[in-house]
Amino acid sequence: MRVKSIVCVKRVPDTEARVRIAADGQSIETAGVKFVLNPYDEFAVEAALKHKEAAGAGDVTVLSVGGGESAETLRTALAMGADAAVLLKSAGPLEGLAVARVIAEEVKGREYDLLLFGMKAIDDDLQAVGPMVAELLGIPAATAVTEFSVEGGKATATREIEGGSEVVELKLPCAITLTKGAYEPRYASLKGIMAAKKKPLEEKPAAGGESGVKVEKLSYPAERSAGRIVGEGPDAVPELLRLLRNEAKVL
Amino acid sequence: MARFQGVDYYDIDSLLSEEERMIRDTVRQWVDDELLPVIEDAYIGRYLPKQLIPRMAELGVFGANLPEEYGCAGLNNVAYGLIMQELERGDSGIRSFASVQGALCMYPIYAFGSEEQKQAYLPRMAAGEVIGCFGLTEPDYGSNPGGMITRAVKTEDGWVLNGAKMWITNGSTADIAIIWAKTGELSDTKSIRGFIVPTDTPGFSAKDQKGKLSLLASDTSELVLQDVHVPDDALLPKSGGLKSPLMCLTQARFGIAWGAVGAAMACYDEALSYSKQRVMFGGPIGGKQIQQVRLAEMLTGITNGQLLSWRLGRLKDEGTMRPEQVSLAKRHNVSMACDVAREARRLLGGNGILVEYSAMRHMANLESVYTYEGTHDVHGLILGQDVTGIAAY
Ligand SMILES: Cc1cc2nc3c(=O)[nH]c(=O)nc-3n(C[C@H](O)[C@H](O)[C@H](O)COP(=O)(O)OP(=O)(O)OC[C@H]3O[C@@H](n4cnc5c(N)ncnc54)[C@H](O)[C@@H]3O)c2cc1C
Numbered sequence: 001m002r003v004k005s006i007v008c009v010k011r012v013p014d015t016e017a018r019v020r021i022a023a024d025g026q027s028i029e030t031a032g033v034k035f036v037l038n039p040y041d042e043f044a045v046e047a048a049l050k051h052k053e054a055a056g057a058g059d060v061t062v063l064s065v066g067g068g069e070s071a072e073t074l075r076t077a078l079a080m081g082a083d084a085a086v087l088l089k090s091a092g093p094l095e096g097l098a099v100a101r102v103i104a105e106e107v108k109g110r111e112y113d114l115l116l117f118g119m120k121a122i123d124d125d126l127q128a129v130g131p132m133v134a135e136l137l138g139i140p141a142a143t144a145v146t147e148f149s150v151e152g153g154k155a156t157a158t159r160e161i162e163g164g165s166e167v168v169e170l171k172l173p174c175a176i177t178l179t180k181g182a183y184e185p186r187y188a189s190l191k192g193i194m195a196a197k198k199k200p201l202e203e204k205p206a207a208g209g210e211s212g213v214k215v216e217k218l219s220y221p222a223e224r225s226a227g228r229i230v231g232e233g234p235d236a237v238p239e240l241l242r243l244l245r246n247e248a249k250v251l
Numbered sequence: 252m253a254r255f256q257g258v259d260y261y262d263i264d265s266l267l268s269e270e271e272r273m274i275r276d277t278v279r280q281w282v283d284d285e286l287l288p289v290i291e292d293a294y295i296g297r298y299l300p301k302q303l304i305p306r307m308a309e310l311g312v313f314g315a316n317l318p319e320e321y322g323c324a325g326l327n328n329v330a331y332g333l334i335m336q337e338l339e340r341g342d343s344g345i346r347s348f349a350s351v352q353g354a355l356c357m358y359p360i361y362a363f364g365s366e367e368q369k370q371a372y373l374p375r376m377a378a379g380e381v382i383g384c385f386g387l388t389e390p391d392y393g394s395n396p397g398g399m400i401t402r403a404v405k406t407e408d409g410w411v412l413n414g415a416k417m418w419i420t421n422g423s424t425a426d427i428a429i430i431w432a433k434t435g436e437l438s439d440t441k442s443i444r445g446f447i448v449p450t451d452t453p454g455f456s457a458k459d460q461k462g463k464l465s466l467l468a469s470d471t472s473e474l475v476l477q478d479v480h481v482p483d484d485a486l487l488p489k490s491g492g493l494k495s496p497l498m499c500l501t502q503a504r505f506g507i508a509w510g511a512v513g514a515a516m517a518c519y520d521e522a523l524s525y526s527k528q529r530v531m532f533g534g535p536i537g538g539k540q541i542q543q544v545r546l547a548e549m550l551t552g553i554t555n556g557q558l559l560s561w562r563l564g565r566l567k568d569e570g571t572m573r574p575e576q577v578s579l580a581k582r583h584n585v586s587m588a589c590d591v592a593r594e595a596r597r598l599l600g601g602n603g604i605l606v607e608y609s610a611m612r613h614m615a616n617l618e619s620v621y622t623y624e625g626t627h628d629v630h631g632l633i634l635g636q637d638v639t640g641i642a643a644y
Contacts, residue, residue: 197270
């Protein structure tokens, strides 16, 4: 058997980076910010590699929509072991549906079994690109998947749902968005990083990415009000309980 | 635990290629994920955390600047240096392990070995399946290794080695020892040659040095060679003279120049965050002038060290690096790191003496680094000779 996957990945600010809003109020300041491969997409890359290895054959193509800098993000995935990369270059940032349209336009001409995504990008938290692409392509989709198997033209996926899990079956080709679960991302080996330079990375303009949504304004979360010290040691416990019950209403 | 973000006051990152940064970040993350969580226990328990060896091999850190045809990563020297920096940001003992394996054992096999020896050892050493140690120093010959009294005498079918080696990193862990011995008169340093000695050869023994107060997560041993017979193909055919082991030391010292900066970065990072959190006399100690100057000095030292090692790496990659330039960087960077570690420890107050913080562990480790691979003083003498033309040893 062979498993062919296309994994869609996004370049996002590092989780540890302190992000500031740019002067236009609609985007973030990128200078001095470290960018990484979106952690949820790492699960997807890992899943693709695992399934290719388990099948003994296949290939993993990683795809990103973004500016020229996204090539670096793609090379991170190549260093992990992906075989080829495609960068669909957009002039400016695109909103979710526009990204989905660009991806669908590119993918529809390709042969694949699995179209994988991270469940969400940690920057805009949209959680919608994967299912939107599936909809545009008319293929089945499962979201928030922790683990899946591929056999006999079907994928069986375990989804994380409120208070438990759900197992669904999808006909291939299908789209799956991954969350934390069975696919702990591997380190890119140093040899892998060197090999990544020699793997194909195709760049072309992003096509067909219109959408009706525009970011109007970004703002910081409201400042948390200062904490209150209700006392010290065991003597403070009754008062603390009273406040948690009556004021915070968390008990 | 928050992930380490590096210290980069002069945007030195922009002097690195994308691959160099990616390699650095990969090792950096590995150190956070797998080295730091086990180092406290190893340090207090005084053992080399051997479970890290196969993981380091998987990453490809052993002999990472040697060619791919021997199973190595084939990286340039700046990337190799960055790996050493990150490993030592974790612990000098772990970096020492990697330095010995790569620069002191794989390198001489690569540089002085026959094609058969290279094929037989290098891929397995890169994979961490064969561990090496490097036996140059002797009980009575430290800074002056040319005086060594270990001898190798030719027999009909090989060589017989006799002697003792002291302070040998990985000594009791190793599968093979690169032993340096005189094949001629004791006065003849040109007769020094290298041998690959399997540590299970009869007559070879290794005993751990007891009572160390530094580099505790690393094995340091005394080796005794008593009538150790090895076949002809144990000899590294292209080794010859004191120059050969010194060439190995140049490789290792190069890595140390980078590594020390890593240890200093760890200490500075820890001290900086502590200074913002620790409140004394109604405000964070980071808001007090003395601690600010302390941090400023640390940052200045680190930035100096980073630029030195970066430039040294580029010179090595261009093929123009001189051993004396390595001496300067080793000497400066290790001394700087010793100072940074001590100041960080002091900034941390009482907490600074706990193993839960890294400053005192680095501080104690760095005293070994200051002494091995040519002491601080000896590198001063090397530089002195280079600029005056007068040897003062
Ligand atoms: C933890 C550890 C690991 C080591 N690992 C290895 C290893 O793997 N393999 C190996 O071969 N060796 C190893 N060494 C040995 C190390 O390289 C030696 O300790 C070092 O070369 C110094 O030698 P020494 O200890 O005999 O000190 P000495 O040479 O006796 O020096 C003592 C003091 O005298 C000073 N001094 C020496 N000569 C002069 C001079 N001419 N003028 C002025 N001052 C001078 C020195 O700077 C020092 O301050 C290791 C050492 C340590 C501590």
